[in-house]
Amino acid sequence: MAKAAGGLYLLLGPEEGEKDAFVKRLLEAAGKEHGGPPEVQRYYPFETDLGQVLAQLSNGSLFAAFRVAILQNAEELKSKREVDLLGAYAAHPSPDTALLLLSAEVARMDKRIERLVSKEHKVIFWELxxxxxxxxxxxxxxxxxxxxxxxxxxxxxxxxxxxxxxxxxxxxxxxxxxxxxxxxxxxxxxxxxxxSKEENGFTLFEKLAARDLESCLEVLSKILLSRDCDAVALLAMLAAQVRKLFAFARLLAANYDPTEAAERLEIRGKRVQQTYAGGARRYSL
Missing domain, CATH: 1.10.8.60 (Helicase, Ruva Protein; domain 3)
Structure with missing residues (x-):
């Protein structure tokens, strides 16, 4: 990306790593073009009204020549008022601002909003x-x-x-x-x-599979209080393991033995297999 063009962007799809890299390149290009790093603010629709986001974006900054607003979970923008606000911004964007609408969803994005975004500013990041x-x-x-x-x-x-x-x-x-x-x-x-001593989505799943609510809550609290916590990513990681546990339990119910079920689902390692086997015993389908 040679130039950090302002305006409205729509970045969709589940591949968050490539999406992060795109945003990073955009910010770096803005920094080079405007002689310093841009001012970046991140928002969620359930926390901040879109009108407030746009108002803050339009205010001048004492510290940066380029301002970027990143709005996560953009699939939640559905009202006529929100579409009209985005339409007004897209029609007359300030050259020193950019509004990035991000969503892991593709099909749920409002088509009225999609039509407001230029082809060059709409990117879908599919899973690898x-x-x-x-x-x-x-x-x-x-x-x-x-x-x-x-x-x-x-x-x-x-x-x-x-x-x-x-x-x-x-x-x-x-x-x-x-x-x-x-x-x-x-x-x-x-x-x-x-x-490892560090709590993460995998140690949380172990406690969940053990049906140990007290330890589950303790591990979850430690993760959420950690500096690098990403609650959305944590939920996605946990959901993937729960889905695999459900598939494992269904195979056992279909008379597969635990070793066969683990091999079929590519669950490797004795410790991991024991976690899934214990979870299947403790939860019913």
């Missing part, structure tokens, strides 16, 4: 194919002078929600822990996800 995700992980470690075993790559992709934002977070932790020159194996990935 399996081979692309494997290549992404291998390239991540190769770029840092490291290697990763194929079984470890498969396990990572099984356990992490299907977007590169989550993959990057886990891979960065692995790279930081093991360092340049290391070759990361399955055991190292499993240990980081399930046995």
């Amino acid at each position: 194919f399996e081979s692309q995700k494997q290549g992404w992980v291998n390239n991540f470690f190769r770029a840092r002078g490291m290697g990763i075993e194929p079984e470890a790559v498969d396990f990572l992709l099984d356990m992490v929600e299907n977007n590169t934002r989550e993959l990057q977070s886990i891979c960065e932790r692995l790279a930081l822990f093991f360092g340049k020159g290391a070759r990361v194996g399955y055991a190292e990935v499993e240990r980081l996800l399930y046995h």
Whole structure:
């Protein structure tokens, strides 16, 4: 992106990592074009009225020549008033402002809003194919002078929600822990996800599968209070594991033994398999 054009953007789709990268490039281009980093504000429709967002965007800034408003969960914008407000902004955008509408949804986005956005400013970020995700992980470690075993790559992709934002977070932790020159194996990935002192979506799922409400709430509280918490990503990660637990329980109900069910769903590692087997015993279909 050579130039940071102002105006209305619509960034849709579930691939949050690529979406983050697009926004980062836009902000970097704005910084180069205007001689300093832009002022960035993030909003949610359920927290801030769209009229207030646009009013704040139109106010001049003492510290930045370019201002950006990022509105998450844009699929919630549906009223005629909201469409009219966006239409007015899209018709006469300030050259030193940009309004980015973000949503993981594609089909739920209001078509009236989609029609307000120019073709150049509308981008859909689809999930990567399996081979692309494997290549992404291998390239991540190769770029840092490291290697990763194929079984470890498969396990990572099984356990992490299907977007590169989550993959990057886990891979960065692995790279930081093991360092340049290391070759990361399955055991190292499993240990980081399930046995580290840091609470995460995987340790939360363990407590959920154990039907331990008190520990569940304690782990959840620690995660939500952590500096890097992303509640939406946490929910997505947890939902993916619950769906897999449901599929595992259905296979057991269809007379698969636990080993066969785990193999069919590519649930690897004894500790992980025990978590799913315990969860299937404690919850009914």
